[in-house]
């Protein structure tokens with residue numbers, strides 16, 4: 148479902164450039180559960196943003212469901228994102244002026260076929276599954292770090308995405324709450340065949356993924372098939 | 377150095393209120409290394425904000441170095457913060473329009489006795505110790521999550537604080553980078569006697585602290601002296 152050829156991403160900073168990715172070629176099959184691990188600054192979020200169609204590579208190719216999306220414009224990317232992708236950002240990226248509920252159903256608003264009443268019902272159900280249904284009408288600023296992280300996760304799932312990209316989804320959560328999130332992600336994959344790419348340094352996540360991609364300094368260091376899964 | 381009596385904090389939300397802290401009484405000695413653990417939403421950051429003089433309690437008393445700071449006004453609190461406290465926020469709270477270096481020396485600017493040239497030298501040294509000296513002139517948006525976290529940590533240390541409050545300082549860091557941060561915090565405590573309160577769910581931190589405070593639903597569940605340390 149995902150295939151990349153020699154992806155590179157260089158951020159221009161005035162004179163210099165930061166080579167965030169230096170030639171990444173990976174393959175991910177439909178329904179696969181993949182974790183990406185690596186040191187801080189190694190390129191994990193950058194790779195996620197490219198795979199999640201939030202940005203385009205400096206060079207190289209990215210085939211999503213066989214279609215070359217490497218050079219699409221913003222509108223085309225937004226379209227794909229809305230139909231196929233759910234993204235949990237490392238920094239949550241919740242809109243401060245919208246309530247928890249509105250933050251979650253925002254992706255639905257952009258979806259032509261959407262039914263808002265249905266979406267609200269579904270959002271409340273998902274909020275309940277992560278234990279914060281009582282905060283639906285509150286603003287992000289009124290939530291704890293881990294509560295905001297849970298809202299970000301729910302928002303990523305609201306459109307029944309084909310692929311979920313989660314950038315350190317349990318970073319701000321205690322182990323118990325973290326395990327609940329992991330359980331949700333696991334079920335989503337096992338019961339609905341959702342493909343999931345999870346950046347993490349939480350071993351309780353890597354242990355249940357099919358494949359672990361090790362990244363370092365913008366390169367893929369190694370890929371490990373997880374025999375136990 | 378820190379003594380609280382029945383601290384409570386209730387956030388008013390229209391009609392209702394969220395009881396974030398429900399009567400917290402703790403004692404922390406000078407030079408002690410304390411970790412605070414507990415589920416997401418249990419009141420950790422709220423307690424840290426009160427102890428770090430960023431906010432005042434709804435009721436109860438807080439004695440910092442014997443002085444009752446429970447009812448000080450913003451200016452008095454800011455004064456204490458600037459002189460005695462270093463705070464690493466869970467969300468980093470870096471100013472987006474300032475470079476990494478300027479974000480770090482900002483606390484120094486407010487300090488009457490400060491010498492900016494000296495501060496810059498020191499900031500660069502600290503940035504080096506966390507491996508991001510090359511990014512000193514970049515903006516937060518140009519940094520990875522873990523790099524921003526490291527900037528937030530350096531900023532908390534620039535004024536040689538008496539007490540350091542770190543709210544999940546390794547949440548966005550891979551284990552190796554996390555260990556480097558832990559090493560820095562440890563040395564600071566052992567060599568300079570800095571008192572440190574660290575919110576975390578990272579066991580590699582709790583294992584080296586003198587005391588572990590367990591918080592749940594706004595209450596202190598238990599305090600454990602760490603015999604090994």
Ligand SMILES: Nc1ncnc2c1ncn2[C@@H]1O[C@H](COP(=O)(O)OP(=O)(O)OP(=O)(O)O)[C@@H](O)[C@H]1O
Pocket residue numbers: 288289290291292293294319320321387388389394395396414415416417418419420421422423466
């Ligand atoms: N500004 C606010 N307004 C209203 N409620 C708040 C506010 N800040 C925090 N709360 C609520 O108070 C409770 C405690 O929040 P706090 O941030 O202290 O938890 P925490 O233990 O740090 O959680 P986490 O581990 O998720 O960061 C939570 O239920 C939270 O939603």
Ligand SMILES: Nc1ncnc2c1ncn2[C@@H]1O[C@H](COP(=O)(O)OP(=O)(O)OP(=O)(O)O)[C@@H](O)[C@H]1O
Pocket residue numbers: 158159160165166167185186187188189190191192193194237517518519520521522523548549550
């Ligand atoms: N917008 C940007 N402009 C310039 N450089 C950037 C930008 N975003 C990221 N970088 C740099 O690219 C490199 C890779 O960043 P990336 O965010 O992908 O790392 P990461 O592996 O996600 O790190 P972390 O684990 O700390 O979140 C880092 O050195 C970072 O500073």
Ligand SMILES: [Mg+2]
Pocket residue numbers: 191192193237314520521522
């Ligand atoms: Mg990242």
Ligand SMILES: [Mg+2]
Pocket residue numbers: 291292293420421422466543
């Ligand atoms: Mg918190």
